[in-house]
Amino acid sequence: xxxxxxxxxxxxxxxxxxxxxxxxxxxxxxxxxxxxxxxxxxxxxxxxxxxxxxxxxxxxxxxxxxxxxxxxxxxxxxxxxxxxxxxxxxxxxxxxxxxxxxxxxxxxxxxxx
Amino acid sequence: xxxxxxxxxxxxxxxxxxxxxxxxxxxxxxxxxxxxxxxxxxxxxxxxxxxxxxxxxxxxxxxxxxxxxxxxxxxxxxxxxxxxxxxxxxxxxxxxxxxxxxxxxxxxxx
Numbered sequence: 001x002x003x004x005x006x007x008x009x010x011x012x013x014x015x016x017x018x019x020x021x022x023x024x025x026x027x028x029x030x031x032x033x034x035x036x037x038x039x040x041x042x043x044x045x046x047x048x049x050x051x052x053x054x055x056x057x058x059x060x061x062x063x064x065x066x067x068x069x070x071x072x073x074x075x076x077x078x079x080x081x082x083x084x085x086x087x088x089x090x091x092x093x094x095x096x097x098x099x100x101x102x103x104x105x106x107x108x109x110x111x112x113x
Numbered sequence: 114x115x116x117x118x119x120x121x122x123x124x125x126x127x128x129x130x131x132x133x134x135x136x137x138x139x140x141x142x143x144x145x146x147x148x149x150x151x152x153x154x155x156x157x158x159x160x161x162x163x164x165x166x167x168x169x170x171x172x173x174x175x176x177x178x179x180x181x182x183x184x185x186x187x188x189x190x191x192x193x194x195x196x197x198x199x200x201x202x203x204x205x206x207x208x209x210x211x212x213x214x215x216x217x218x219x220x221x222x223x
Binding site for chain 2: 102
């Protein structure tokens with residue numbers, strides 16, 4: 001069964017460093033998303049991406065964040081200069097169309113020291 | 114802005130008992146999802162509710178949607194320990210983003 005994959009599963013970084021989180025969405029899906037979940041809290045929307053551009057973003061997704069689809073399969077989230085409060089689980093999701101069910105990847109746990 | 118609220122946030126129950134988790138949301142939407150999350154794990158899709166009056170059942174879990182009341186329920190019948198997890202409802206905001214409730218942590222005791 002097709003699934004969303006994410007790498008790495010756990011990333012530890014120093015404050016101020018750049019990190020890139022990687023996702024491979026389900027192959028025939030067109031919409032891609034990033035969400036984050038701070039430990040013990042609810043899941044929060046960060047950004048949606050369609051047709052090589054951002055279609056919606058939250059107030060969390062500031063200038064330190066960027067997304068890219070560098071090739072036909074990967075979808076990346078970059079955090080330019082990490083802060084302690086960026087420590088969270090980051091989930092990638094994809095859907096076949098706008099409003100269709102979103103399928104979530106296993107997540108990347110980001111720890112900023 | 115769309116807000117989604119779940120209650121209770123924590124539920125401790127005995128095996129064999131029934132209980133209901135409620136999910137209220139603030140603006141019109143006709144797509145609501147229920148997810149299960151085990152500690153440290155990803156979100157497992159449980160139910161997709163796409164219209165008013167939708168009811169879906171899987172094992173001991175049953176979900177329903179009332180779009181007029183802006184309310185969804187997740188009913189647990191004869192709980193077993195394996196159902197211990199955190200359950201999230203999420204509402205589609207119509208621009209492709211899901212707004213999640215705070216989650217309900219269910220603990221089923223033998």
